[in-house]
Amino acid sequence: SSSNEKPADYVYFERTTAGFSDDAIPKAKTAQLKLEHFYKVAVDAAIERNQRRVELERKLAADTTMSEERKQRQLQQLGKRESAFLRLRRTKLGLDDFRTVKVIGKGAFGEVRVVQKTDTGKIYAMKTLRKDEMLKKDQLAHVRAERDVLAESNSPWVVQLYYSFQDSAYLYLIMEFLPGGDLMTMLIKYDTFSEDVTRFYIAECVLAIEAVHQLGFIHRDIKPDNILIDKDGHIKLSDFGLSTGFHKQHDSSYYQRLLDSANGVASPTTAARNSVMVNAINLTMSSKDQIATWKANRRKLAYSTVGTPDYIAPEIFLQKGYGNECDWWSLGAIMFECLVGYPPFCSESTHETYHKIIQWQNYLMFPDDVHLSREAEDLIRRLITSPDRRLAVEQIKHHPFFYGVNWTGIRNIEAPFIPRLRSITDTSYFPTDELEQVPDEPVGADTTGASKDLAFLGYTFKRFTISSQAF
Amino acid sequence: TPTTPNHPKPLYLCSPFVEAALVKGNFKHIVAQPKYADVMEWVAVNILDFYQNLNQFYGVLAECCTQQSCPTMTAGPTLNYTWINQDRKSVQLPAPTYIDYVMTWVQNQLDDENEFPTKSGRDFPQNFPSRAKHIYRQLLRVFAHLYHAHYPQILHLRSEPHFNSLFAHFLAFGKEYDLLDVKDIKGQQGAAVGIGALWERWKEMGILEA
Numbered sequence: 097s098s099s100n101e102k103p104a105d106y107v108y109f110e111r112t113t114a115g116f117s118d119d120a121i122p123k124a125k126t127a128q129l130k131l132e133h134f135y136k137v138a139v140d141a142a143i144e145r146n147q148r149r150v151e152l153e154r155k156l157a158a159d160t161t162m163s164e165e166r167k168q169r170q171l172q173q174l175g176k177r178e179s180a181f182l183r184l185r186r187t188k189l190g191l192d193d194f195r196t197v198k199v200i201g202k203g204a205f206g207e208v209r210v211v212q213k214t215d216t217g218k219i220y221a222m223k224t225l226r227k228d229e230m231l232k233k234d235q236l237a238h239v240r241a242e243r244d245v246l247a248e249s250n251s252p253w254v255v256q257l258y259y260s261f262q263d264s265a266y267l268y269l270i271m272e273f274l275p276g277g278d279l280m281t282m283l284i285k286y287d288t289f290s291e292d293v294t295r296f297y298i299a300e301c302v303l304a305i306e307a308v309h310q311l312g313f314i315h316r317d318i319k320p321d322n323i324l325i326d327k328d329g330h331i332k333l334s335d336f337g338l339s340t341g342f343h344k345q346h347d348s349s350y351y352q353r354l355l356d357s358a359n360g361v362a363s364p365t366t367a368a369r370n371s372v373m374v375n376a377i378n379l380t381m382s383s384k385d386q387i388a389t390w391k392a393n394r395r396k397l398a399y400s401t402v403g404t405p406d407y408i409a410p411e412i413f414l415q416k417g418y419g420n421e422c423d424w425w426s427l428g429a430i431m432f433e434c435l436v437g438y439p440p441f442c443s444e445s446t447h448e449t450y451h452k453i454i455q456w457q458n459y460l461m462f463p464d465d466v467h468l469s470r471e472a473e474d475l476i477r478r479l480i481t482s483p484d485r486r487l488a489v490e491q492i493k494h495h496p497f498f499y500g501v502n503w504t505g506i507r508n509i510e511a512p513f514i515p516r517l518r519s520i521t522d523t524s525y526f527p528t529d530e531l532e533q534v535p536d537e538p539v540g541a542d543t544t545g546a547s548k549d550l551a552f553l554g555y556t557f558k559r560f561t562i563s564s565q566a567f
Numbered sequence: 568t569p570t571t572p573n574h575p576k577p578l579y580l581c582s583p584f585v586e587a588a589l590v591k592g593n594f595k596h597i598v599a600q601p602k603y604a605d606v607m608e609w610v611a612v613n614i615l616d617f618y619q620n621l622n623q624f625y626g627v628l629a630e631c632c633t634q635q636s637c638p639t640m641t642a643g644p645t646l647n648y649t650w651i652n653q654d655r656k657s658v659q660l661p662a663p664t665y666i667d668y669v670m671t672w673v674q675n676q677l678d679d680e681n682e683f684p685t686k687s688g689r690d691f692p693q694n695f696p697s698r699a700k701h702i703y704r705q706l707l708r709v710f711a712h713l714y715h716a717h718y719p720q721i722l723h724l725r726s727e728p729h730f731n732s733l734f735a736h737f738l739a740f741g742k743e744y745d746l747l748d749v750k751d752i753k754g755q756q757g758a759a760v761g762i763g764a765l766w767e768r769w770k771e772m773g774i775l776e777a
């Protein structure tokens with residue numbers, strides 16, 4: 097019989113949306129997408145759960161020295177953690193569960209606060225992101241990427257994300273709090289570092305960037321503001337706002353299409369994602385004075401939605417495709433700044449910076465009045481160069497500038513600056529007095545958002561591992 | 568009646584709709600209790616998920632389920648559900664009212680820290696299994712009504728693969744943890760009617776375990 101023969105009870109059904117309200121079609125689409133997402137997550141969770149169990153069972157079976165009783169106890173412990181995780185999934189954490197200790201930072205789409213979870217007393221950093229601003233600026237895919245990088249990683253080089261939730265106006269990310277501030281603040285304070293100090297931070301950055309690349313991500317926006325200092329003075333990377341993963345969910349146009357299809361709109365081609373807007377700031381590099389102006393503006397620029405292009409590789413602007421080499425360019429620019437006191441292409445305006453980066457061959461200059469070792473200058477020149485000539489991670493590690501660096505143990509050695517903290521909520525390493533017009537408590541919202549929430553599908557995140565630590 | 572008169576067999580039992588599915592393959596893996604974990608936590612989180620997913624779809628169909636279209640809470644020619652009111656009397660309610668009562672009641676249960684504890688260190692109440700069964704039975708009735716009275720609308724909205732999979736998952740889970748009240752979908756004399764027949768059909772097709 098032919099394969100297209102229909103069963104006896106085959107029914108042809110004329111589908112029509114006539115008779116439904118205007119809302120019904122997008123609502124149905126939303127329900128479908130949510131359910132698709134639900135099953136994808138359910139299947140992944142089942143697989144992961146299974147892996148955790150099989151791994152432990154295998155480890156215990158291979159251990160001939162452990163008593164049966166202890167093995168049983170370990171399995172019970174796993175069961176407890178799994179149960180706690182299931183419970184956490186039912187737990188609705190919200191703004192009410194956290195109390196603001198202090199506002200410590202400002203970003204393009206919201207603020208960063210030190211918060212305390214009221215029931216456990218534990219301290220976290222909470223980042224708020226305004227949904228409408230992100231939609232306007234087409235930043236959704238970026239934040240998605242940020243969440244995914246933070247969520248997927250257990251790396252000591254990446255700031256840990258513990259939990260995220262949302263209301264109709266904001267996304268909230270609950271992260272570990274790094275009390276040492278960031279490298280930008282440190283550079284503003286110290287102007288320049290010695291080569292030894294620079295070696296330490298740049299070496300740690302090499303390992304951190306390598307870790308991000310190993311997760312399958314390109315950061316694309318490595319700059320001193322995103323290099324955070326932990327309580328022991330070691331660094332971690334944050335702010336994956338611009339990083340691109342390889343997941344299709346990170347494609348902004350994908351969300352736009354989702355939204356449009358949900359609203360029954362035919363999708364227009366979305367604006368290029370990386371268009372860099374121009375925001376003039378005053379700066380001339382000829383006098384010390386004006387470098388100071390640049391520095392003063394530096395923090396303002398960090399707070400603006402445009403951000404600073406100072407550390408971005410030229411191939412990103414050229415939009416002809418790029419790989420993870422672009423992050424090594426950024427590292428070269430940061431290293432230059434650590435030793436010289438300002439980044440290599442800083443200018444009066446972001447537009448000029450952009451121009452200089454594209455024409456880097458003509459503009460990369462080492463000032464006469466700052467002494468750099470041959471090795472330092474050579475490494476910078478091998479990072480701030482065309483992608484095909486730029487050093488790769490192994491070559492970087494073997495560069496003479498890093499002579500003597502212990503690449504496997506650097507996180508355990510004593511850092512050059514160790515924050516002196518008086519309490520677990522000490523915020524003296526943050527420019528808190530410069531943060532104006534930021535409400536002490538996040539406002540939150542409960543106006544029921546319409547279909548735009550769809551774009552934030554899947555943002556709510558709960559980390560498995562923390563549930564055992566009574567989050 | 569809401570079913571098309573020239574198809575005496577309900578559409579959801581007909582090809583190709585009866586085969587439509589978002590999730591292909593067996594539900595065994597996502598229904599299985601995580602080994603070593605507490606079964607009550609597992610049932611609780613699944614009930615929450617079923618409630619939310621069903622609510623999402625009911626939110627879409629609510630405009631088609633009115634006092635006029637559905638003056639009683641029916642799920643088949645011989646299946647009619649009654650609500651037990653505060654005086655313990657069983658009363659007939661229009662389907663939208665009935666479903667609204669069910670969804671509100673379930674939501675309240677889920678939010679009740681005594682019934683569904685979320686704080687660490689708090690245990691489930693002794694009667695949790697019977698509570699869970701009670702909730703499950705009411706959710707089953709909502710599914711049954713939507714299949715019986717609103718399947719054409721589900722088709723118009725192209726949601727049948729999704730809705731079928733959600734319901735098949737619900738049945739598979741209910742069977743595994745003994746939460747289903749079979750007589751609720753079997754009608755009189757235990758004859759498979761309405762979605763009871765769908766269940767039988769999915770078993771024959773291997774979508775659900777026999």
Ligand SMILES: Nc1ncnc2c1ncn2[C@@H]1O[C@H](COP(=O)(O)OP(=O)(O)OP(=O)(O)O)[C@@H](O)[C@H]1O
Binds near residue numbers: 272275278
């Ligand atoms: N986990 C954290 N612990 C301590 N401080 C943090 C943490 N996360 C962020 N900060 C502080 O807040 C500042 C702003 O954070 P972040 O750069 O992530 O914001 P943003 O909104 O992504 O800004 P932008 O996208 O403009 O870089 C950081 O420079 C840092 O000083």
